[in-house]
Amino acid sequence: MKYHILTLFPEMIEQGLHTSILGRAINNGYISLETTNIRDFSANKFNRVDDYPYGGGAGMVMEAEPVFRAYQSVAEKIGKKPRTVYLTPQGKVLNQTMVEELALEDDLVLLCGHYEGIDDRVLQEVVTDYISIGDYVLTGGELGAMVLVDAVSRFVPGVLSNEESSQFESLQDNLLEYPHYTRPETWHEKKVPEVLLSGDHKKIEAWRHEASLVRTAERRPDLLENAFQISCACNEKEE
Ligand code: ADE
Secondary structure: OEEEEEEOOHHHHHHHHOOHHHHHHHHOOOOEEEEEEHHHHOOOOOOOOEEOOOOOOOOOEEOHHHHHHHHHHHHHHHOOOOEEEEEEEEEEEOOHHHHHHHOOOOEEEEEEOOOOOEOHHHHHHHOOEEEEOOOOOOOOOHHHHHHHHHHHHOOOOOOOOHHHHOOOOOOEOOEOOOOOOOOOOEEOOEEOOHHHHOOOHHHHHHHHHHHHHHHHHHHOHHHHHHHHHHHHHHHHHHO
């Protein structure tokens, strides 16, 4: 997977993503990260890339042309019209299904906006997906791009070791994962659930499944409702 990130702040992306599991995946060649500074494509002698909004109002708008040129420089290298994600609070909220689908691409262009946003005309020409990382407003798209790179990379073959890929499976089958414990057996007078010390794998599996259901009901009841609706829709189809 090759990520091509169009941004005004490449150092933010590079510092954030060249560590830990993703740093290792970059060094081992499973993913690559190329940042393009949109400012390098400014036609303005002061390297300005933003201007006042037509119609008035607060804030500045990123101009279409530097964004387009930055995009073209990347698209030319890829050799075809690439899947291009614009990170914006106006996008579809990212979820695990979208993450897994994006991981099937060979190249992903991620466009990060700033100020009040980007001139809509260039977005209409280049963007294939509008994606938000949650219903709140960030100062720019970079953190969104980093979240997306992290989540998608987990599904790129080779990025996670076997052990790592069985970790953090917090959203399997629309259920949150069961709680985890390690030594010591008692900590702050709290004991590890007895069944986990029993060595009885069937019982442990049953306990974990139930703990998953309870945790999901307590913390994310919306996931259970979704699962229930999907299962009802399937049953209706079968009838
Ligand atoms: N840029 C600003 N806010 C954002 C959000 N919530 N998700 C993605 N990109 C953004």
